[in-house]
Amino acid sequence: MESxxxxxxxxxxxxxxxxxLALLSLALATLxxxxxxxxxxxxxxxxxxxxxxxxxxxxxxxDLVWLFLVYFGGQRLVNDITGALGLGQVxxxxxxxxxxxIGMIYGAYLTETFRGAYLTIPRGQTEAAMALGLRGLPLQRKVVIPQLIRFALPGYGNVWQVLVKATAxxxxxxxQDLVGLASDAGKSTREPFVFFSAVLLAYLLITWVSQTLLGLLERRAAAGFADAR
Incomplete structure (x- = not known):
């Protein structure tokens, strides 16, 4: 414990x-x-x-295969390009x-999450909005996107939970992230169980906070949808 x-x-x-790492990866995955x-x-x-x-x-x-391909293969590809352009090594x-x-991998999962959420939106609502004269961006902003967020939030939250753990x-x-530093500290002190137990608790804390916040967002989205009706 002193260690x-x-x-x-x-x-x-x-x-x-x-x-x-998790938040930036999520931003890229969302895009x-x-x-x-x-x-x-x-x-x-x-x-x-x-x-x-x-x-x-x-x-x-x-995931690990993609990581090795990006880190080792990507490094060589970038340097081949910069070398051809007469630039230094990157x-x-x-x-x-x-x-x-991680952004690339979970972007593939979010593709299906967003696609499924969009297909869940009742077609009659968009048709009714178009009949009232809504088109283009106003239609997306007032009708499609609010419902898309509501239907996508549960799947989006699940992807976030898995993505956080994938950062390990x-x-x-x-x-030198939480897992890497805990591994080094555990080896140097010969107490790997203590340090990886702390990592376990840290990830559980992140998961609990994430579940709480996502639950609040889901309830707020559902309440806003009910009020709109």
Whole structure:
């Protein structure tokens, strides 16, 4: 326990890295998920095929394999491009590789989450809004997006919970996150059980806070929808 207290500030810094990695990855995943869903729902044959290939290929391989491909292969690809342009070598950090990899993977899952939420919206509501003269952005902002958020929130929350835990894999390429620092501290003090127990509690805390906040958002969205009716 004394070792854990001594390393507490270091682990707190690792927790900040973990949360930063998770939030940035979620932002990228949300963007990719929105684009993928738009491609599947309203794109032409090319965009639909591209979105289908993205979700199929990305979800078909383990997260760790994608991480290694992005970190080692991506590093070489970036340096080949900068070398051809006469620029210097560029280092792809474990943090950036983690953000891109996790964002890319969970963007594929959010594509299906957003697509399913959109298809859940009663078609009659959009038709009624169009009959009243709503078109384009006003239709999306006043009718489609509020309902899309309501229907997508449960699936979005599930993806976030899994994504947070997936950040632990980035420690294998040297990221000094919560898991990586706990592993190093456990080896140096020969108390790995103590430090990984602390990591377990930290992830449980993040999960509990996330569930609480997401539950509040879901209830608020449902209440707003009921009021609108």
């Amino acid at each position: 854990l207290i001594r390393y507490a500030p270091l682990l707190a810094g690792g927790a900040v890295v973990t949360l930063s 990719l998920g929105g684009l993928g869903a738009a491609g599947k729902l309203g794109g032409g044959p090319f965009l639909r095929t591209l979105a289908l290939a993205y979700t199929t290929v990305v979800r078909g391989a383990p 280092a792809v950090t474990p943090f950036l590789a983690g953000v891109f990899t 894999i980035v420690s294998v390429i040297g990221l």
